[in-house]
Amino acid sequence: MLKENPIIEQPIVRHDWKLTEISELFELSFNELVFKAQCTHRAYFNPNQVQLSTLLNIKTGACSEDCAYCSQSARFNTQVESQPLMELEAVVSAASAAQANGATRFCMGAAWRSPKSNDFEKILDIIKAVKALGLETCMTLGMLDAAQAHQLKEAGLDYYNHNLDTSATYYNNIVSTHTYQDRLDTLANVSAANLNVCCGGIIGMGESLNDRAALLQTLANLSVHPESVPINQLVPVAGTPLADVDKSDPFDMVRCIAVARILMPASYVRLSAGRAEMSDELQALCFLAGANSIFYGEKLLTAGNQACDQDRLLFNRLGMQAI
Numbered sequence: 001m002l003k004e005n006p007i008i009e010q011p012i013v014r015h016d017w018k019l020t021e022i023s024e025l026f027e028l029s030f031n032e033l034v035f036k037a038q039c040t041h042r043a044y045f046n047p048n049q050v051q052l053s054t055l056l057n058i059k060t061g062a063c064s065e066d067c068a069y070c071s072q073s074a075r076f077n078t079q080v081e082s083q084p085l086m087e088l089e090a091v092v093s094a095a096s097a098a099q100a101n102g103a104t105r106f107c108m109g110a111a112w113r114s115p116k117s118n119d120f121e122k123i124l125d126i127i128k129a130v131k132a133l134g135l136e137t138c139m140t141l142g143m144l145d146a147a148q149a150h151q152l153k154e155a156g157l158d159y160y161n162h163n164l165d166t167s168a169t170y171y172n173n174i175v176s177t178h179t180y181q182d183r184l185d186t187l188a189n190v191s192a193a194n195l196n197v198c199c200g201g202i203i204g205m206g207e208s209l210n211d212r213a214a215l216l217q218t219l220a221n222l223s224v225h226p227e228s229v230p231i232n233q234l235v236p237v238a239g240t241p242l243a244d245v246d247k248s249d250p251f252d253m254v255r256c257i258a259v260a261r262i263l264m265p266a267s268y269v270r271l272s273a274g275r276a277e278m279s280d281e282l283q284a285l286c287f288l289a290g291a292n293s294i295f296y297g298e299k300l301l302t303a304g305n306q307a308c309d310q311d312r313l314l315f316n317r318l319g320m321q322a323i
């Protein structure tokens, strides 16, 4: 990792954050918080570099779960049309296109509670083929047991995404078909298989500041920090229970990124869903607060994303480079 400014000492990576300490960070003035986060960021990363991951939804909709934000739950009446697991060739061709466009990681998502055994061989073949292109691979397939996590690792998977989404207490307002402990168990299985963990959350679901602090505390007190921490802004989807929830203050996104950066100084913090609705100026503040990764590509899973040429233009204007 590049230490750009040797004057800035690297803060130690801690795993014993108290909720009160995190709340105090959230209570700092915006300028104090962003300055502190930028100092931390510079101690571990080149502040002008951003990692690009491209997403592909390899199995769409008809999910058994009831996550209140999600367009792909079978329980809500959304505009999303279900699609079965994609064929290997189609996934590889999308991965090649993402690579040619400048992405270094290809993240594949499936709308499953957990992968079924009859789809699993195909998933392993997809990982091998995408990896063979020279891309980093990431999958998000729902809950995994220990054996599945090991098989994914053996096939060449680099990262597994499984978000905690919010605090343990607020999670009960968001999902009823699985528990926070189920999510933590999957994360433990993923770590035990030596896969890199990608785990973060969503802001703007009606949660309190305390819920945001508690989510970040849970992430920061894992025995190893997730290598990648996606911070999503809710994309409200018509037909879901959260379609009409009050929008969060745009500066809240910046604050969450800043606190995540301070708590997990050596992790990549990803400015994730919601960028299509953000101004260039807001995104620049997120980078200043320590975000150093984005989803790059015209589409997320079912929702639109910022256009690639708009992203490239923004990097040029800010003097940032994709890595």
Ligand code: SAM
Binding pocket: 069, 070, 071, 109, 110, 111, 112, 113, 140, 141, 142, 143, 161, 162, 163, 165, 200, 201, 202, 232, 233, 234, 235, 236, 237, 273, 301
């Ligand atoms: N089914 C798998 C699971 O639940 O882990 C993988 C796919 S799921 C869609 C991956 C993540 O996308 C969720 O945990 C959530 O953080 C994020 N997400 C889904 N819908 C979203 C929305 N409308 N707005 C913001 N983030 C969203």
Ligand code: DTB
Binding pocket: 055, 071, 109, 140, 161, 163, 200, 201, 230, 231, 232, 235, 272, 273, 300, 301, 302, 303, 304
């Ligand atoms: C993550 O944290 N965000 C991505 C990815 N991991 C799988 C998904 C965002 C989904 C946004 C809404 C949609 O496209 O349906």
Ligand code: SF4
Binding pocket: 063, 064, 065, 066, 067, 070, 071, 072, 073, 110, 111, 112, 113, 142
């Ligand atoms: Fe299914 Fe994942 Fe959507 Fe929940 S977030 S409904 S598990 S696809």
